[in-house]
Amino acid sequence: MAFLCINGLTFFLTYSIFSAVLGMLQFGYNTGVINAPEKNIENFMKDVYKDRYGEDISEEFIQQLYSVAVSIFAIGGMLGGFSGGWMANRFGRKGGLLLNNVLGISGACLMGFTKVSHSYEMLFLGRFIIGVNCGLNTSLVPMYISEIAPLNLRGGLGTVNQLAVTVGLLLSQVLGIEQILGTNDGWPILLGLAICPAILQLILLPVCPESPRYLLITKQWEEEARRALRRLRASGSVDEDIEEMRAEERAQQAESHISTMELICSSTLRPPLIIGIVMQLSQQFSGINAVFYYSTSLFMSSGLTEESAKFATIGIGAIMVVMTLVSIPLMDRTGRRTLHLYGLGGMFIFSIFITISFLIKEMIDWMSYLSVVATLGFVVFFAVGPGSIPWMITAELFSQGPRPSAMAIAVLVNWMANFVVGIGFPSMKTALDNYTFLPFSVFLAIFWIFTYKKVPETKNKTFEEILALFRHNNGRSMLNCTNSLEPQSMNSGIEHAALMVSEEKTQHDSLFGTTSFSLTVEGMGPYPLSDSTNLLGPTSATYSRVGAGVAGSSSCYTNYGTNMQTPVPNRKCYYDESDYGRDDNFRRHSAHGRMSYSPYFGRKYVVVSKQQQQPQQQPQRSQSLDQD
Numbered sequence: 001m002a003f004l005c006i007n008g009l010t011f012f013l014t015y016s017i018f019s020a021v022l023g024m025l026q027f028g029y030n031t032g033v034i035n036a037p038e039k040n041i042e043n044f045m046k047d048v049y050k051d052r053y054g055e056d057i058s059e060e061f062i063q064q065l066y067s068v069a070v071s072i073f074a075i076g077g078m079l080g081g082f083s084g085g086w087m088a089n090r091f092g093r094k095g096g097l098l099l100n101n102v103l104g105i106s107g108a109c110l111m112g113f114t115k116v117s118h119s120y121e122m123l124f125l126g127r128f129i130i131g132v133n134c135g136l137n138t139s140l141v142p143m144y145i146s147e148i149a150p151l152n153l154r155g156g157l158g159t160v161n162q163l164a165v166t167v168g169l170l171l172s173q174v175l176g177i178e179q180i181l182g183t184n185d186g187w188p189i190l191l192g193l194a195i196c197p198a199i200l201q202l203i204l205l206p207v208c209p210e211s212p213r214y215l216l217i218t219k220q221w222e223e224e225a226r227r228a229l230r231r232l233r234a235s236g237s238v239d240e241d242i243e244e245m246r247a248e249e250r251a252q253q254a255e256s257h258i259s260t261m262e263l264i265c266s267s268t269l270r271p272p273l274i275i276g277i278v279m280q281l282s283q284q285f286s287g288i289n290a291v292f293y294y295s296t297s298l299f300m301s302s303g304l305t306e307e308s309a310k311f312a313t314i315g316i317g318a319i320m321v322v323m324t325l326v327s328i329p330l331m332d333r334t335g336r337r338t339l340h341l342y343g344l345g346g347m348f349i350f351s352i353f354i355t356i357s358f359l360i361k362e363m364i365d366w367m368s369y370l371s372v373v374a375t376l377g378f379v380v381f382f383a384v385g386p387g388s389i390p391w392m393i394t395a396e397l398f399s400q401g402p403r404p405s406a407m408a409i410a411v412l413v414n415w416m417a418n419f420v421v422g423i424g425f426p427s428m429k430t431a432l433d434n435y436t437f438l439p440f441s442v443f444l445a446i447f448w449i450f451t452y453k454k455v456p457e458t459k460n461k462t463f464e465e466i467l468a469l470f471r472h473n474n475g476r477s478m479l480n481c482t483n484s485l486e487p488q489s490m491n492s493g494i495e496h497a498a499l500m501v502s503e504e505k506t507q508h509d510s511l512f513g514t515t516s517f518s519l520t521v522e523g524m525g526p527y528p529l530s531d532s533t534n535l536l537g538p539t540s541a542t543y544s545r546v547g548a549g550v551a552g553s554s555s556c557y558t559n560y561g562t563n564m565q566t567p568v569p570n571r572k573c574y575y576d577e578s579d580y581g582r583d584d585n586f587r588r589h590s591a592h593g594r595m596s597y598s599p600y601f602g603r604k605y606v607v608v609s610k611q612q613q614q615p616q617q618q619p620q621r622s623q624s625l626d627q628d
């Protein structure tokens with residue numbers, strides 16, 4: 001973990017991250033644990049069925065029962081992932097993780113006592129509950145880690161989540177070999193070992209602090225937040241972190257929350273939402289979970305012995321761990337879209353090789369080893385692209401307002417597709433035999449074409465730049481933020497505004513237009529808005545300085561009307577920032593959004609807002625600039 005050993009990674013922060021990331025290890029473990037003991041579990045189900053009904057169970061029905069045991073985990077994950085946000089806000093990040101371990105212990109106990117109870121229904125229930133536990137972990141753990149990490153470590157520490165998943169996956173595959181727990185007597189212990197991460201987290205996590213962001217922003221407990229930060233940073237100076245959180249709180253307040261139904265019904269937000277959904281489908285319908293859930297049986301059907309198949313499965317887990325580490329620098333050097341195209345293309349090629357190896361395995365003895373190599377290559381390219389990029393792009397396509405709803409839909413779609421693959425693959429394998437991976441090849445080709453044609457590159461792009469990549473059919477820019485939810489009916493009254501900057505040296509600015517005026521940005525065109533629509537009262541311009549122990553703000557109010565008859569004034573505000581540092585921000589807030597200008601030291605600028613109509617009276621400013 002040398003890439004993380006930089007300024008800010010204290011011992012207590014490392015301890016807290018380790019304690020939290022056990023939840024992601026739990027997720028990886030339970031994803032892979034069902035794979036190796038497939039035959040042992042099927043034999044158990046056959047024995048239970050014969051004892052109950054006095055007759056042998058058909059092979060087709062036993063495959064259906066096993067696929068239920070596999071895929072019901074995804075149903076639980078869907079429920080847990082979708083409710084993670086509510087639990088985080090209701091009980092806190094740390095509190096939610098602690099409560100979630102009750103589910104982890106319950107599910108592990110049910111799975112561990114399945115054979116003793118002589119009931120495969122207990123296995124189904126245990127898998128479902130542990131699925132809910134893992135779904136909650138996929139929401140709570142990344143949230144907690146990102147909120148306790150300092151800004152300079154947040155990106156690097158985010159990769160720890162995926163690394164813990166792959167380590168858990170590898171651990172389950174190693175323990176599942178016949179020499180350890182992959183036997184008729186050992187498989188219940190193998191499944192029951194899921195209790196270990198839950199108990200370990202219950203022991204370690206209570207010492208850790210609650211998320212400072214949750215304490216400050218959600219609960220408004222500043223002193224408790226400062227106390228938590230002092231422990232995490234091993235420093236008494238935490239003012240900078242507090243100010244950063246306050247700035248985040250102000251930014252969240254500037255954008256109103258978008259509900260899931262509003263997101264789905266919005267014509268302007270629909271294209272990026274469709275891209276996010278297809279990206280999630282490209283992860284699951286690529287066929288990777290067919291490999292994670294059923295690789296042992298796949299390798300056996302290609303001609304390997306059961307023992308060799310289990311060792312080949314361990315190779316998949318090891319490849320995932322290595323490629324997760326390798327892909328970390330690739331994320332920064334290569335674009336998201338480019339990596340995703342490489343990943344999908346490589347998976348497509350190796351899925352064809354897998355099909356070829358299945359078709360000619362009877363003719364050539366060593367062809368079974370080609371299927372192993374092809375499957376490992378398939379996993380390598382998954383780790384390069386579709387493994388993590390769909391989550392990154394989905395988050396980057398949306399601004400703060402609609403992002404929570406967009407991510408909730410993405411979690412739901414991802415787990416639902418996971419369930420479809422888990423429940424449907426055994427039947428598809430029976431029906432298609434040697435052509436089992438052909439449907440995945442078709443899906444991969446479709447997803448590659450879609451990514452090439454529709455998915456924008458988001459690397460090193462601000463939200464404002466990403467906005468310009470989406471266009472309506474009529475040529476208007478499609479804004480993926482709350483500002484874009486403009487009314488369908490628009491009258492002829494259009495408000496025009498321009499930002500004129502007078503400064504010592506020219507700087508290219510990125511302006512985030514709001515629906516309360518028409519903004520023309522070079523290369524992006526005008527963003528119109530009806531003057532007759534509800535502008536929700538006054539609009540304010542604020543000037544603020546945060547950090548370095550200096551604070552100051554100025555504002556001027558202009559009360560815009562709601563129809564063409566309402567007089568609207570000219571407004572002209574001068575700001576001299578020569579007394580402030582480089583981190584100064586000028587923000588124009590409205591009821592619908594904001595635009596920002598970040599100047600350099602010692603510059604002056606003028607904001608002028610002009611209307612088609614002249615004002616009849618000048619409204620009072622809410623606060624005098626001289627007072628600041």
